[in-house]
Amino acid sequence: MLKRHQSETVSEHQRLTDVRAGDQEDVLIGEQIRELRKIKGLTLQDIANKVGVSVGYLSQIERNRSKLPIGVLRQISDALGVHMNWFFQSMPDTPLDERDIVVRKSNRRKLTFTGLGIVEELLSPNLSGPLEFLLSTIAPGADSGNYTHDGAEAGLVVAGTMDLWVGDRHFRIEEGDSFSFRSTEVHRCANPGDVPCQIVWVITPPHY
Numbered sequence: 001m002l003k004r005h006q007s008e009t010v011s012e013h014q015r016l017t018d019v020r021a022g023d024q025e026d027v028l029i030g031e032q033i034r035e036l037r038k039i040k041g042l043t044l045q046d047i048a049n050k051v052g053v054s055v056g057y058l059s060q061i062e063r064n065r066s067k068l069p070i071g072v073l074r075q076i077s078d079a080l081g082v083h084m085n086w087f088f089q090s091m092p093d094t095p096l097d098e099r100d101i102v103v104r105k106s107n108r109r110k111l112t113f114t115g116l117g118i119v120e121e122l123l124s125p126n127l128s129g130p131l132e133f134l135l136s137t138i139a140p141g142a143d144s145g146n147y148t149h150d151g152a153e154a155g156l157v158v159a160g161t162m163d164l165w166v167g168d169r170h171f172r173i174e175e176g177d178s179f180s181f182r183s184t185e186v187h188r189c190a191n192p193g194d195v196p197c198q199i200v201w202v203i204t205p206p207h208y
Contacts, residue, residue, distance in 0.1 A: 029073070029087045030064040035128045036080050037062075039206050050079040082111070100125050108135075117142030117191075123200070132206035136189075138162065138197045143190040153203040154180035160197030163190045183207070 037047055044062075048055045051072065060066035061076075070084075077084035086109055094107060108121040117139030124133035138144075138160075146165075156178040164171045165188040166181045172192075173179060181187065183203070191197040 028064055029068060030062045030066075032087050032126070033076060033080070034062040035126055036082065036086075039127050040080065042080075047076060047079050051075040086111070116144065118144065124206075127206040129206070130204055132201075132203040134201040134203070136199045136201060138189065138191040138199070140191055140194050140196065144188055146186050146188045148186050149183050149207045151183045151203060151205050151207060152180065153183050153201060154178065155199045155201045158198045158200055160191065160195050161193045162197045162199060163192050164188070 037044075044055045044058050048058045051058070052075070053072065057066065058076075061068050061072075073087065074084050077086065094102075094104070098104075103123055103125050108123065110119060110121045119137045121135045121137075122133070123135055124131065155173075157173045157175050159175055161175070162173045164173050164179060165186075167185045167187075171179065189199075
């Protein structure tokens with residue numbers, strides 16, 4: 001899994017009206033906010049303090065029982081460390097019977113990491129389950145830097161070459177090679193090649 005900071009989506013989704021939550025046919029933004037907040041280990045009070053709204057109002061938003069003005073959504077997104085376009089991907093045109101199960105290629109939620117040359121696409125339909133499923137693309141010469149977190153992760157290089165450091169060990173991972181390690185060990189990824197490297201990751205528990 002690649003370092004999660006300084007993130008923003010590839011393009012901005014413009015919305016000029018309030019987002020209404022609470023209807024199954026609408027984008028269930030409140031559920032996504034709650035899901036991401038819990039993954040990041042933040043309380044309702046933490047987000048309410050950053051956004052300047054009451055815990056009660058934020059709780060209503062998360063339960064899809066209140067309108068969500070675009071300005072408030074932008075502040076919540078900042079507090080959660082994502083671009084607000086995160087909440088508008090893979091939902092509106094997804095058939096109800098596919099939600100929470102299927103992710104179509106055209107509907108993947110995508111994030112870029114400013115200055116790192118890394119793009120990540122969420123392959124799992126959400127972050128509320130026991131694992132996180134990602135496709136990472138690392139540009140030639142890009143480097144994630146060192147990081148650690150709870151849990152474990154595994155990956156498969158599907159294109160290109162990746163350098164992987166786990167603790168004091170270094171590995172050259174070629175296309176078709178796979179790996180697994182405890183995420184509590186200091187780890188780092190880089191692309192030593194001259195073509196993009198793509199890796200499919202499975203992380204548990206989700207750590208977006």
